[in-house]
Amino acid sequence: xxxxxxxxxxxxxxxxxxxxxxxxxxxxxxxxxxxxxxxxxxxxxxxxxxxxxxxxxxxxxxxxxxxxxxxxxxxxxxxxxxxxxxxxxxxxxx
Amino acid sequence: xxxxxxxxxxxxxxxxxxxxxxxxxxxxxxxxxxxxxxxxxxxxxxxxxxxxxxxxxxxxxxxxxxxxxxxxxxxxxxxxxxxxxxxxxxxxxx
Numbered sequence: 001x002x003x004x005x006x007x008x009x010x011x012x013x014x015x016x017x018x019x020x021x022x023x024x025x026x027x028x029x030x031x032x033x034x035x036x037x038x039x040x041x042x043x044x045x046x047x048x049x050x051x052x053x054x055x056x057x058x059x060x061x062x063x064x065x066x067x068x069x070x071x072x073x074x075x076x077x078x079x080x081x082x083x084x085x086x087x088x089x090x091x092x093x094x
Numbered sequence: 095x096x097x098x099x100x101x102x103x104x105x106x107x108x109x110x111x112x113x114x115x116x117x118x119x120x121x122x123x124x125x126x127x128x129x130x131x132x133x134x135x136x137x138x139x140x141x142x143x144x145x146x147x148x149x150x151x152x153x154x155x156x157x158x159x160x161x162x163x164x165x166x167x168x169x170x171x172x173x174x175x176x177x178x179x180x181x182x183x184x185x186x187x188x
Contacts, residue, residue, distance in 0.1 A: 004121070010118075014114065014119075023104040024104075
C-alpha cells in the first residue's frame with residue numbers, strides 16, 4: 001500500500017485481526033482456508049472442541065468477514081472470503 | 095501452508111495478530127512498514143498521539159516480534175521484521 005492507512009480503514013482491519021488473535025480460532029480459520037470449503041461437522045475432530053465451541057468461533061470469524069457460510073441440510077459449509085484475506089495480506093506487506 | 099496449523103504454532107501467530115488488533119497500533123505498524131525505517135520522533139504527528147502512547151504501542155509490536163528497534167542518540171528507529179510478516183501472510187493464504 002502506498003497511502004498511509006487511515007483511521008477509518010484501520011478500524012475494520014483491526015477487527016479482523018482481533019478475530020484471528022485466538023489460537024483455536026486461528027487454527028479453525030486455517031482449516032477452512034486449506035480445505036477451500038469445509039463442513040462444520042468436520043471441524044470438531046481436528047480442533048478437539050465441542051460443537052458449541054466450534055459454532056462460537058465460526059460466528060466470530062464470519063462476523064469479522066473472514067469466512068462465509070452456506071447452510072445445506074443440518075450443517076453449514078464454510079469457506080474463506082478471498083477479498084478480505086487479500087486486504088489483510090496487503091496491510092502486512094512492507 | 096500444506097500442513098494444518100498446530101496448537102504450538104498457532105500460539106505465537108495469534109499473539110502477533112492480537113498486537114495488530116488495535117486501530118492505532120495497526121496504523122503505527124503500517125507507517126513503519128511503509129517507511130522501511132522510521133524514527134519514533136516521526137510517529138507522533140501522523141498518529142496524533144502523545145509520545146508515551148506511541149512508546150506503549152511500539153513496545154507491544156516489538157514484544158510480538160513484528161518490529162525491531164535500534165537506539166540512536168535519544169530516539170529509537172523502528173523497522174519491520176520481514177520473516178515475521180511472511181509467517182503472518184502465509185497463515186492468511188488459502
